[in-house]
Amino acid sequence: MSIQKQSWVPYLFILPAAIVLIVGLIIPVGNALYLSFFSWDMGTPWDTAEFLGIENYTRLLQDETVRKSIGVTLRYTFWTTTLEMIAGIGLALALEKPIRGASIFRTIFILPLMISPIIVGLIWRYMLDGRTGIIPHYIGQIGELIPFLQNFGFVKSAYLANIDTALRAAIVVDIWQWTPFIFIIILAGLQAVPADIVNAAYIDGANWWQMTTRVKLPMIRNLIIVTLLLRLVDVFRALEVLFVMTFGGPAQATEVLSVKIYKTAFAAQNLGYASTISMVLIGITFILSIFVLIYNNPTRQEGSH
Amino acid sequence: MTMLTKPVEKRRIPWQKISHYGLLILLSIAILLPIYVIILTSFKRQVVVMSKSPVWWFEPTLNNYNEILQNHNFVRHLISSTYVGLVSTVLTLFVSSWAAYAIARMKFFGRGVMSNATLLVRMVPPVVLTVPIFGLWRQWESLWVNAPWHMRYVEWVNNSALCTAQGDLLDATCQIFADGLTDGRLGLILFYTALNLPFVIWLLVGFIQQIPMELEEAAIVDGASPFQVFRQIISPLMRGGYAVAAIFTFRIAWNEMILGLILTSRRTYTLPVKTTLFIDQAGVQWGLIMAMGTLILLPPLLLTFFSARQIIQGMTAGAVKG
Structure with a gap:
């Protein structure tokens, strides 16, 4: 009605x-x-903008720096989401059983999500700094203590200033910030799996591994997919942590698309071309959103709550 | 001997529990360490901040806090941030609850489009909006910033005793319409409202759908209008939903920096924008950044400790239906 x-x-x-x-x-x-079809420089009046047709787009296709940036974005997205999903789901499975004091830990776990992204970026930039950072310092000390580990990168170095390690460091920061998000959502999903289903499988003699892979994870399949999609969209959208931590550098090592767009617009002052690159980013998030829509739309009223 | 076996059985070491807690504590340390470092560093002297090896014990100082309070107009930017955060939150709650009610409970042409469009615009990357908003809103504001009535208003604001107390809340209120869309708080309020609307509508639709229909049906039979039903029946039942929505909306507005940088000017910078300005060619003023960061951290920290339940509810509602 x-x-x-x-x-x-x-x-x-x-x-x-x-x-x-x-x-x-x-x-x-x-x-x-x-x-995105215009050439328009920042600081010039809109009347002076020049219509280019698809010229910006042909430039986009040939632009090495954009290609590099897309590559960085994909690597960054792949490693952050993959590692966060594995860690988040793993932790949720390990810590599923309700225990005393769970709410305190849960409160601590949502802290990284509540902190301003620029604070997250700045604090990690300080902690990873080659001169003053505590992380390079202690990693270097471990390397000195156990020289064998030096082969695996345990040397004091400015991780964010080094082309080879900057992206990896940025991935670690994202994992720190977002794994708790996945953990909490998956945990909520696991704890909502009906007890009689779990009990029935238990009576049938399922061991822990079978219980996990055949009963629990399939039960929350849609939740896992939606969480992954939301995380993917958010990684593509994110700008501020990298903005203050590396501003895309060194060279282009951490220049994801959102940073590239900002730099093109406000550092290179090329507003038209920045919009052209924007269309790539918005295209990616649009496709992902369609999938979210398919899997999870609260207004599609099927079943009950 | 018979005495011995039984207690041993009972006192078996609970390895599972120990490892469970051990893992949780380890994770908590990993999460809290950066937060601890930022707070700790904010109380360090510049020399200690820049020391080459970690310093965990030192004589604390309030130098950094004094500096940002006295020389960097902290209060003015605090007011800017608070103002933008609160006004956009209230605006978002009003506007989104009406829309959510229509989507959840009414049948109308375009309902499906509206709800799908809401979800799609939720995914728009903010950076994509920087350029058009920078260009477009500047054009729009020139239409009314140069209008005679607006000039007269600015003149009144600048001379009225009511408004001239620099940096205080009343002044902020007067200035809000005197400033344009792109160098004051008005544009930022509008932007954060737009940015938050899709998620909040989505969230509130879920909350409304959980309210049993019978209440509304009874009210309609008694001759209540849809507006009365919303105001007197739905709205009071939605307090939980409003609390969740308010936390998320305020958090975005309080923490955001990029659009803040584009839409404010020297006088109206929000706190995160002001913080990033301590990074310049001369280097990074870490002490001031940490003090600033600690102060920006406080409201979200308090929110987390007092309403963790609501936050988790909002987070899971984002992924789990309803």
Whole structure:
């Protein structure tokens, strides 16, 4: 049943939200698409912008730096999401059993998600600094203590300033910040698996491994997929941690697409071309969002709560 | 001997529990260490901050805090941040709860489009919006910043005794309409509201769907209008949802930096923007950054400790249906 008689009432309810979304998000995205066909430098009036047609896009296809940036983005995304999913699900399985004091630990685990991304970036930049950082210091000391480990990178070095290690360091930071998110969601999912199903499998003689791979994980399959998709979208969207930690450097080692777009727009001052690169990023997130929509739409009312 | 076997059976070492707690404590240390370092460092003297080897024990100092309070207009930027955070949160809650109610409970042409579009725009990367907002909003604001009534208003704000107390809340309120869209708080409030709306609508739809329909049906039979039903029946039942939504909205607005950098000016920088300005060609002023960081950290820290349950509810609602 519907609660209203007049057909215009629902529109009145959604009107304010529609206006804000149109002004704040939809028009700007449309405008970015429009700008992507222009050459427009920052600080010059819009009247002087030059229409280029698809020239920006052909430039995009040939642009080595963009290709490099896409490569960095994909590597960064692959390693962060993969390691975070494995660690998050693993921890959730290991710590599934309810214990005393769980709420304190859970409170601690959500802290990294509540902290401002720029604070996260800055604090890790300080801790990873080659001169003052505690992490290179202790890693170097371990390497001196056990020289064998020096072959595996246990040497004091400026990890964020080194082309070979910068991206890896950035991945570690992301894992620190986001593994707890996956852990908490998967844990909530696991604890919601009906007890009678688990008990039935137990009576049938399932061991821990069978219980996990045949019963519990399949039960929360959709949840895992949606968590992965949301995480993927967020990794592609993220900018601020890398912005303050490395600003894409050294060279292009940590220049993910979002940093590349910002630099093209506000450092190279090329607003039109920055919008063209934006279209790549928005295309990726758009495709991922379609999948989220398929797997998880709260307004599609099937079943009950 | 018979005495001995029984207690031994009972006092078996609970390895599972020990490893369970051990793992949790290890993880907690890993998570808390950076937070501990930032707070610790904020109380260090510059020499200690830049020391080449880790210093865990030192004579604490308030130098960094004094510096940002006295020489860097901390209070003004605090007001800016608080103002933007609170106003955009309130605005988001009002606007999104109306939309969520329509999506959850009403049948209308375009409902499916509206709910899907909401989810799609939720995924838009903020960096994509920087360029258009920078360009577009600047054009829009020039339409009214140069209007005669606006100039008269600015003049009034600058002369009125009510508004001229620099940096205080009343001043911020007066200035909000005097500033344009791109160098004050108005644009930022609008942007954070837009950025948060999709997620909050999504969240609140889930909350509304859990409220039994019978209450509303009874009210409608009694002749209540949809507006009365929303205000008097749904809204009071949604307090839990509002709390969750408010935490998430405020967090985004309080923590965000990139759009803050683009949409504010010297006078109106939010705290995260101000913090990044301590990185310049001359180097990074770590002491000041850590003090700033600690202060920015406080509200989210308190929120986490007092409403962890709501935060987890919001996080899982984002992934789990309903």
